Amino acid sequence: MAGIYLHIPFCRQACNYCDFYFITKQNKKDNFVQALLLELELQKNRLDGHEPIETYYFGGGTPSQLSDKHIDDILNILYKWYPIIPGGEITLEANPDDLSPERIRRWKAAGINRLSLGIQSLDEAQLHWMHRAHTAGQALSAVAMCQDAGMTNLTLDLIYGLPKTKPGAWEKQLLWLKDQQVPHFSAYALTLEPRTRLSKEIANGTQAPLEDSEMINCFTILESFIHSTNYEAYEISNFSLPDFRAKHNSAYWSGKPYLGFGPSAHSFISPHRIHTLPDLNSYLTQLINFNQLPPHSIENLTEHDFINEYILTRLRTIEGINLNFLREKYNYDLSKEFPSELQEWNTKGWIQYSEENISLTWKGRLQADGISSSLFKI
Ligand code: SF4
Numbered sequence: 001m002a003g004i005y006l007h008i009p010f011c012r013q014a015c016n017y018c019d020f021y022f023i024t025k026q027n028k029k030d031n032f033v034q035a036l037l038l039e040l041e042l043q044k045n046r047l048d049g050h051e052p053i054e055t056y057y058f059g060g061g062t063p064s065q066l067s068d069k070h071i072d073d074i075l076n077i078l079y080k081w082y083p084i085i086p087g088g089e090i091t092l093e094a095n096p097d098d099l100s101p102e103r104i105r106r107w108k109a110a111g112i113n114r115l116s117l118g119i120q121s122l123d124e125a126q127l128h129w130m131h132r133a134h135t136a137g138q139a140l141s142a143v144a145m146c147q148d149a150g151m152t153n154l155t156l157d158l159i160y161g162l163p164k165t166k167p168g169a170w171e172k173q174l175l176w177l178k179d180q181q182v183p184h185f186s187a188y189a190l191t192l193e194p195r196t197r198l199s200k201e202i203a204n205g206t207q208a209p210l211e212d213s214e215m216i217n218c219f220t221i222l223e224s225f226i227h228s229t230n231y232e233a234y235e236i237s238n239f240s241l242p243d244f245r246a247k248h249n250s251a252y253w254s255g256k257p258y259l260g261f262g263p264s265a266h267s268f269i270s271p272h273r274i275h276t277l278p279d280l281n282s283y284l285t286q287l288i289n290f291n292q293l294p295p296h297s298i299e300n301l302t303e304h305d306f307i308n309e310y311i312l313t314r315l316r317t318i319e320g321i322n323l324n325f326l327r328e329k330y331n332y333d334l335s336k337e338f339p340s341e342l343q344e345w346n347t348k349g350w351i352q353y354s355e356e357n358i359s360l361t362w363k364g365r366l367q368a369d370g371i372s373s374s375l376f377k378i
Contacts, residue, residue, distance in 0.1 A: 003055040007262030008063040012133040017192035021264035023277035035287035044081035055248035064094035096142035097134040104149035112137040114153040154185035161215030174225040183244035320359025
């Protein structure tokens with residue numbers, strides 16, 4: 001099944017850790033939507049001959065920064081040129097400070113059936129430290145507001161390993177989420193990305209460097225929480241109740257085709273990966289003035305790329321790497337290429353390993369990047 005991704009680059013303010021493409025100027029939203037509709041029309045035949053479309057995903061940036069009319073206009077074009085299967089998953093990322101009961105009802109009536117809420121933390125001091133635009137009170141009431149409006153298919157984004165996490169605070173957040181019966185959540189370890197406000201502040205000494213111990217402590221609490229609930233850790237950063245896995249993101253991890261629209265969006269139609277330049281001005285000029293596709297790069301994926309991408313993404317999932325798939329499709333046998341490494345990681349308790357499969361243990365999830373890059377085909 002194919003998916004459609006839309007990158008909406010507007011944010012109310014810049015969070016200190018964020019390295020996504022976003023802008024905080026608010027005056028180009030109408031032009032952006034006009035350009036996006038043109039881009040959707042220009043590409044309308046790109047998925048001909050491919051699988052039916054199962055998911056739409058409004059990501060960003062902050063899609064809830066668009067007006068409801070903008071969202072209606074985009075959906076109407078999507079329904080027209082990229083018809084989705086009945087019951088397909090339509091997700092909108094929204095921040096708590098953009099929600100109101102009326103907006104949620106209107107989004108639902110327009111066809112949005114899943115909201116991804118950028119909660120990040122329920123601690124006022126941590127939200128302030130991250131430079132988030134919402135308060136803890138808004139985060140707390142966001143879930144109730146969605147549920148009252150009949151939008152029960154929710155996913156929440158949380159960040160852990162933040163400096164000076166108060167004892168018990170992270171566990172309390174996880175228990176709150178369970179009490180609210182939130183069916184899906186993503187929990188990301190805070191990482192330092194170059195060119196973010198946080199990395200500049202650490203470099204100039206106004207912030208202390210991040211401590212691995214904070215992250216590992218929260219990770220251990222997360223592991224205990226998952227073991228004591230019926231959330232499934234189906235991907236390193238993604239957790240769901242039964243039948244609530246994210247269909248859109250799962251398609252990325254399974255190598256399915258998808259089309260991305262908007263500045264900085266990626267598309268994948270085998271064997272090509274297309275990356276639109278992360279620049280709103282050139283995006284607007286090219287589409288509105290010339291009715292041409294925005295500046296983009298095209299990468300021709302080689303067999304090596306496919307193998308390495310499979311290893312990287314599948315190792316992050318609960319299913320792990322299917323060794324027979326690699327043997328049969330690419331004649332690449334990890335058990336013969338890396339017998340001593342696999343044995344060592346198995347002994348250390350980082351992987352579960354059989355003739356058919358390699359998957360990470362909880363302990364191994366902390367080593368995921370090192371393990372997958374060691375297994376790459378060079
Ligand atoms: S984390 Fe989300 S809301 Fe914050 S700047 Fe990045 S995209 Fe915008």
